[in-house]
Amino acid sequence: MIHINNIIHFLFKGCAMVPSSSHIIMSGSSSQDLMSKLSPLLSIEQARPLVSRFADGEFQIEIKENYSNKKVFLLQSTAPPVNEAYMELFLLLDACKQGQAKEVVVIMPYLGYSRQDRKLQEGSPISARCMIQILKTAGAKEIWTVDIHSEHTLSAFPGTLKNLEAQDFLADEISKQVNLSECICVSPDLGGLARVQKWAKKTSCQGTAYIEKERSKPNEAKALEVQGSVKGKNIIILDDMIDTAGTLVAAVDKLILNGAKDVSVVATHGLFSKTALDRINNSPIKQVWVSDSIPPKKEVLESKKIQIISLAGLLKSYIDSSMNKM
Numbered sequence: 001m002i003h004i005n006n007i008i009h010f011l012f013k014g015c016a017m018v019p020s021s022s023h024i025i026m027s028g029s030s031s032q033d034l035m036s037k038l039s040p041l042l043s044i045e046q047a048r049p050l051v052s053r054f055a056d057g058e059f060q061i062e063i064k065e066n067y068s069n070k071k072v073f074l075l076q077s078t079a080p081p082v083n084e085a086y087m088e089l090f091l092l093l094d095a096c097k098q099g100q101a102k103e104v105v106v107i108m109p110y111l112g113y114s115r116q117d118r119k120l121q122e123g124s125p126i127s128a129r130c131m132i133q134i135l136k137t138a139g140a141k142e143i144w145t146v147d148i149h150s151e152h153t154l155s156a157f158p159g160t161l162k163n164l165e166a167q168d169f170l171a172d173e174i175s176k177q178v179n180l181s182e183c184i185c186v187s188p189d190l191g192g193l194a195r196v197q198k199w200a201k202k203t204s205c206q207g208t209a210y211i212e213k214e215r216s217k218p219n220e221a222k223a224l225e226v227q228g229s230v231k232g233k234n235i236i237i238l239d240d241m242i243d244t245a246g247t248l249v250a251a252v253d254k255l256i257l258n259g260a261k262d263v264s265v266v267a268t269h270g271l272f273s274k275t276a277l278d279r280i281n282n283s284p285i286k287q288v289w290v291s292d293s294i295p296p297k298k299e300v301l302e303s304k305k306i307q308i309i310s311l312a313g314l315l316k317s318y319i320d321s322s323m324n325k326m
């Protein structure tokens with residue numbers, strides 16, 4: 001049955017003043033800040049799930065708004081604490097299912113476990129794939145993430161898992177501050193070289209280089225050699241994430257040793273775990289740009305070297321085009 005509000009939405013789609021009654025957006029606890037920037041850009045009703053806890057730590061979820069027969073956009077980045085964010089997301093999804101949502105698009109700006117996208121050794125799970133399977137079982141029709149760590153997981157879920165590319169969006173914002181055509185764009189490892197080459201084309205960077213990296217175990221990186229010419233150049237390192245900043249600081253030291261003039265960094269996901277901030281603040285890094293896929297901690301906001309670029313505009317454009325496809 002076609003509802004009159006759907007007809008109104010269809011006639012006026014694209015007009016910010018007509019809220020769609022066939023869609024609703026909500027966020028879990030980890031993406032409240034991003035939601036406060038995104039929601040005013042959209043013409044969709046926002047639900048505000050109530051998330052509380054039992055004494056033993058279990059989540060208790062309640063969504064008071066009516067979302068029956070609506071397409072739900074559910075925003076929850078699986079930012080640290082990653083497991084808590086996932087558990088809340090599973091339960092929010094089940095609430096949507098119980099309340100007869102028409103379909104649910106999960107928007108996870110950061111996909112926790114994405115680095116564990118293959119069997120690392122005998123006896124290991126394929127954790128990224130496992131998380132996506134659970135989300136599907138809990139009721140996600142589509143799962144969107146931003147700048148996924150590798151294409152590997154995407155190919156396992158065609159039509160369900162979608163990667164929203166943010167690095168062009170970030171480049172547009174950064175180029176308002178820096179002349180990127182005067183920079184050399186560097187990947188901190190061979191794995192990221194394709195990403196850097198793509199970015200260099202978009203930004204008309206002077207050239208590209210990468211660093212040979214050796215990893216003895218997770219979060220421990222050793223930079224071996226710089227491949228490419230960086231002497232006397234302004235460098236932009238491009239990576240998908242900064243976790244402990246071990247990879248980054250090792251790369252910066254190597255670049256400076258090879259004569260780089262100054263080094264700035266662009267990374268989509270700023271996890272800043274453990275001593276990452278001290279490492280960055282005490283390094284020769286000039287400037288770091290990250291998105292708000294991970295809600296920035298107070299110390300991140302206070303760092304003079306770190307600038308946050310909101311993904312709200314990027315998410316708005318994907319949500320709008322998904323609504324216009326109905």
Ligand code: R5P
Nearest residue numbers: 219241242243244245246247
């Ligand atoms: C590695 O493949 C990733 O692209 C990042 O370079 C890495 O995960 C960053 O981790 P950390 O900051 O702990 O070195």
